[in-house]
Amino acid sequence: MTRTKNSEPVTDVDVASGRSAGGTVARSLAQRFSIVIALVVVIAVFGSLRPDTFLTTSTLQGILGSQAVLVVLTCALLIPLTAGDYDLSVAGVLMTSQMMIGVLNAQQGMNIWLVIVLCLVAGAVIGFLNGWFVLLFGVDPFIVTLGTGTILSGLVLWMGDSTTISGISTGLTNWVIVNRFLGVPLAFWYGLIITAGLWYFLEYTAAGRRLLFVGRGRAVSRLSGLRVTRIRWAALVASATLASLAGILYAGTTGAADPVSGEAFLLPTFAAAFLGSTAILPGKFNSWGSFIAVYFLVAGTTGLTMLGAQSYVSDLFYGGALVVAVCASRYSRRKEVRESGSL
Amino acid sequence: MAVPAQAGGASLAGAPPVVEARGVSKSFAGVRVLDSVDLDVLPGEIHGLLGENGSGKSTFIKVLAGFHDPDPGSALRINGEDVPLPLPPGAFRDYGMSFVHQDLGLITSLSVLENLRIGTFSRARDWAIGWRRQRAEARSLFDEFSVDLDPTARVADLDGTQRALLAIVRAVHEMRTLRGSTRTGPGMLILDEPTVFLPETGRRQLFSLMREIAGGGAAVLFVSHDLDEVREITDRATIFRDGRLRATVETRSVSDTELVELIIGRELPEHGGEREDVAPTAADAAVVVEDLADERVASVSFALGEGEVLGMTGLLGSGFERIPYLLFGAFPAATGTLRTGDETLSLPAMDPVKAIAHRMALIPADRQNNGSVGSISVRDNAMLQIIDRYTTWRGLSRPQLARDCQETLDRFDVRPPIPGIAYQSLSGGNQQKVLLAKWLGADPRVLLLHEPTQGVDIGARAQIYEVVHDAARSGCAVLCASSDYEQLAAICDRVLIFDRGRVARELRGADITKDRIAHECYTLADRAVPAGPTEGEGDGR
Numbered sequence: 098m099t100r101t102k103n104s105e106p107v108t109d110v111d112v113a114s115g116r117s118a119g120g121t122v123a124r125s126l127a128q129r130f131s132i133v134i135a136l137v138v139v140i141a142v143f144g145s146l147r148p149d150t151f152l153t154t155s156t157l158q159g160i161l162g163s164q165a166v167l168v169v170l171t172c173a174l175l176i177p178l179t180a181g182d183y184d185l186s187v188a189g190v191l192m193t194s195q196m197m198i199g200v201l202n203a204q205q206g207m208n209i210w211l212v213i214v215l216c217l218v219a220g221a222v223i224g225f226l227n228g229w230f231v232l233l234f235g236v237d238p239f240i241v242t243l244g245t246g247t248i249l250s251g252l253v254l255w256m257g258d259s260t261t262i263s264g265i266s267t268g269l270t271n272w273v274i275v276n277r278f279l280g281v282p283l284a285f286w287y288g289l290i291i292t293a294g295l296w297y298f299l300e301y302t303a304a305g306r307r308l309l310f311v312g313r314g315r316a317v318s319r320l321s322g323l324r325v326t327r328i329r330w331a332a333l334v335a336s337a338t339l340a341s342l343a344g345i346l347y348a349g350t351t352g353a354a355d356p357v358s359g360e361a362f363l364l365p366t367f368a369a370a371f372l373g374s375t376a377i378l379p380g381k382f383n384s385w386g387s388f389i390a391v392y393f394l395v396a397g398t399t400g401l402t403m404l405g406a407q408s409y410v411s412d413l414f415y416g417g418a419l420v421v422a423v424c425a426s427r428y429s430r431r432k433e434v435r436e437s438g439s440l
Numbered sequence: 441m442a443v444p445a446q447a448g449g450a451s452l453a454g455a456p457p458v459v460e461a462r463g464v465s466k467s468f469a470g471v472r473v474l475d476s477v478d479l480d481v482l483p484g485e486i487h488g489l490l491g492e493n494g495s496g497k498s499t500f501i502k503v504l505a506g507f508h509d510p511d512p513g514s515a516l517r518i519n520g521e522d523v524p525l526p527l528p529p530g531a532f533r534d535y536g537m538s539f540v541h542q543d544l545g546l547i548t549s550l551s552v553l554e555n556l557r558i559g560t561f562s563r564a565r566d567w568a569i570g571w572r573r574q575r576a577e578a579r580s581l582f583d584e585f586s587v588d589l590d591p592t593a594r595v596a597d598l599d600g601t602q603r604a605l606l607a608i609v610r611a612v613h614e615m616r617t618l619r620g621s622t623r624t625g626p627g628m629l630i631l632d633e634p635t636v637f638l639p640e641t642g643r644r645q646l647f648s649l650m651r652e653i654a655g656g657g658a659a660v661l662f663v664s665h666d667l668d669e670v671r672e673i674t675d676r677a678t679i680f681r682d683g684r685l686r687a688t689v690e691t692r693s694v695s696d697t698e699l700v701e702l703i704i705g706r707e708l709p710e711h712g713g714e715r716e717d718v719a720p721t722a723a724d725a726a727v728v729v730e731d732l733a734d735e736r737v738a739s740v741s742f743a744l745g746e747g748e749v750l751g752m753t754g755l756l757g758s759g760f761e762r763i764p765y766l767l768f769g770a771f772p773a774a775t776g777t778l779r780t781g782d783e784t785l786s787l788p789a790m791d792p793v794k795a796i797a798h799r800m801a802l803i804p805a806d807r808q809n810n811g812s813v814g815s816i817s818v819r820d821n822a823m824l825q826i827i828d829r830y831t832t833w834r835g836l837s838r839p840q841l842a843r844d845c846q847e848t849l850d851r852f853d854v855r856p857p858i859p860g861i862a863y864q865s866l867s868g869g870n871q872q873k874v875l876l877a878k879w880l881g882a883d884p885r886v887l888l889l890h891e892p893t894q895g896v897d898i899g900a901r902a903q904i905y906e907v908v909h910d911a912a913r914s915g916c917a918v919l920c921a922s923s924d925y926e927q928l929a930a931i932c933d934r935v936l937i938f939d940r941g942r943v944a945r946e947l948r949g950a951d952i953t954k955d956r957i958a959h960e961c962y963t964l965a966d967r968a969v970p971a972g973p974t975e976g977e978g979d980g981r
Contacts, residue, residue: 297835301834301838302831302835302836303827303828303830303836306824306827306836307827309816310813310820313813313815313816314813314816316809317809317810317811317813319770319792320768320770320792320802320804320810321792321796321824321825322792322793322795322797322825324793
């Protein structure tokens with residue numbers, strides 16, 4: 098095992114991989130940016146069909162601002178997904194924090210910033226309880242969070258007496274949707290910052306690496322000295338806390354708290370997470386992929402609505418995107434393995 | 441070749457063999473792994489099948505099961521009738537054969553009765569299940585074989601012996617009910633090492649069940665590693681080595697030495713010879729383990745010196761393979777302490793986090809599921825243990841990580857040395873090198889290996905030996921649990937041989953040869969057996 102001995106095979110392989118690299122690099126680049134291309138295509142198609150409504154600054158600003166909620170909620174979901182756990186309670190948590198703002202701020206008149214802190218604490222507690230059931234009882238998180246999410250929906254209806262509560266402090270709405278930076282509502286920038294932060298965490302910290310190992314190989318992680326239970330638990334707490342932040346943004350975006358509309362976020366969140374995992378870093382849940390996926394999905398549904406499609410079209414679009422994305426991500430991971438295997 | 445008197449053969453005298461194999465061969469990619477086997481199994485006999493791993497005995501059984509298609513020229517007669525080859529999968533049932541594999545194939549969340557009928561449901565004509573009738577039938581079946589099982593109990597609540605008994609009774613039941621109506625004959629039960637993990641009392645129960653079955657006229661083919669068991673229960677035994685049938689012997693009239701020679705195929709060296717005393721004393725040992733026990737390991741104590749490579753081996757089920765995992769806290773131990781330096785750690789309270797904190801490293805045999813994550817890059821796998829060293833104030837220093845990883849891959853001669861590719865795209869040998877690199881990068885003081893060259897090609901094997909030697913030379917204490925005698929002979933300073941959860945022998949210096957290790961493994965069982973309590977064996981000094 099001297100250096101001279103192995104320097105030869107190294108160059109051999111480099112040459113070999115370099116020769117085939119031309120094709121693979123182009124293909125892998127196309128795959129990494131497939132979703133960006135798809136986004137551009139969607140914008141171009143609808144822009145040419147409805148230039149006067151689709152391609153306006155107000156439409157653009159509206160989409161960018163209002164969808165920040167979905168961006169943040171998807172980021173929340175990505176954390177447990179990376180750790181190998183589903184969290185179906187994210188939409189329930191979002192509704193809970195939105196309704197807490199409605200009840201405590203709009204009805205009871207509590208200071209909005211104090212309410213925001215309470216919402217984040219409540220989110221963390223819900224995540225802690227999810228982790229409690231999942232990890233101490235060894236139950237499938239899919240089932241546990243399906244249950245807790247439903248419990249939360251019920252609580253929200255009860256808290257808000259099944260009515261919409263308006264009159265949320267303008268302090269919040271100003272800082273979410275009214276105030277702008279570069280002409281775009283602040284909410285968009287919050288989403289951008291959280292996406293970048295999650296990217297940094299997953300790609301540039303040791304903790305992010307450990308999270309990935311826990312998600313991909315529990316036994317390997319345990320035998321490598323990772324505290325698997327603690328890491329999964331922390332992921333569920335982080336997810337619920339971020340989902341709670343998404344609920345705060347939602348309350349700020351709409352200026353009101355309604356007890357049902359939040360449920361509609363669950364499926365798009367999963368669609369964006371899985372669609373995102375087919376791009377940028379194919380085969381891996383990643384926040385930039387999901388960020389672009391959110392806007393791709395929204396551009397698609399908005400454009401179709403402008404063409405006169407009924408509101409059910411968004412269900413068709415999101416549902417279809419989820420199924421396609423899951424199949425595509427499975428395929429791309431298999432392909433990744435096959436291609437690297439051919440080296 | 442008389443039918444043994446005890447086997448109830450009297451009533452069947454003159455009956456044709458249950459199975460007659462003639463010239464059965466099997467090749468994989470041009471390599472003959474089974475070479476013209478001629479084997480008869482008679483009704484009412486218990487027939488042992490002996491041989492090392494890879495000797496061809498499991499290939500032969502898989503041909504009977506229809507899992508492997510034999511090569512052209514092979515012939516098989518069952519109950520005196522020629523059988524067309526290859527057998528379609530599952531056809532063995534129609535010929536009255538039934539298999540019990542080591543894992544037993546029970547569904548633990550279901551009841552005894554459900555497990556008993558699982559194979560027959562699929563063939564049942566009636567759409568509703570008459571549970572009461574079924575329960576009564578099950579009870580009478582258990583009574584017939586004097587097996588004490590409650591049909592309504594959940595299999596999860598049964599102990600290992602009861603599960604094995606259930607699996608065997610089920611096999612007999614299936615053999616009877618599923619045999620094609622047109623065919624007659626006594627049937628044959630094939631038991632593939634069902635006793636490996638059973639305690640002594642369970643073994644007795646199983647043997648009496650096997651005698652009941654043979655007494656009823658069926659043939660029992662009993663695959664085992666354990667000479668003592670084969671000697672106790674079988675009438676005749678067939679020995680496989682290197683794909684060939686070496687001999688079929690009357691078990692009672694053959695000596696242990698003859699059997700061992702048939703199995704390992706070489707004239708054995710005389711015992712004794714020069715011994716170098718290289719065992720560390722408790723004072724200078726890097727690790728001292730005392731009184732280690734769990735369900736399959738009984739009060740094992742040993743010392744492991746700095747720079748020493750200590751081998752552990754034994755037959756399947758002897759418990760040696762659990763030691764690395766127990767020391768690392770991967771499985772919980774029932775009792776035991778581990779002393780390293782001035783610290784004494786309780787092994788029941790051990791876990792991997794603590795083990796790593798004490799600079800221990802475990803290279804498990806199952807690298808795909810326990811060693812590294814296949815879908816993650818070689819780089820991330822190789823650097824996982826030391827990733828915190830690359831954390832700076834602005835997060836991971838990825839360029840530094842990549843450089844060091846490249847250097848590591850070059851040093852361990854991993855091919856291709858590309859940090860970014862998925863771990864699972866490497867060959868077995870290169871995967872193992874990455875796994876060694878991962879753990880040696882953390883600079884362990886104790887290296888625990890389990891089957892370190894399993895599934896590794898010859899070239900990489902030598903490199904892995906070199907890596908282990910280098911680690912030992914730099915002061916690391918190495919423990920290698922392995923069933924590869926050649927490997928143990930190549931790398932170990934001492935070898936402990938296990939039998940039924942205990943250290944039964946210790947080989948040192950010149951005694952450590954492949955043949956000697958094999959010989960000790962196969963003959964130990966005989967000496968340790970005297971029916972009385974097996975306590976007080978000590979650690980074999």
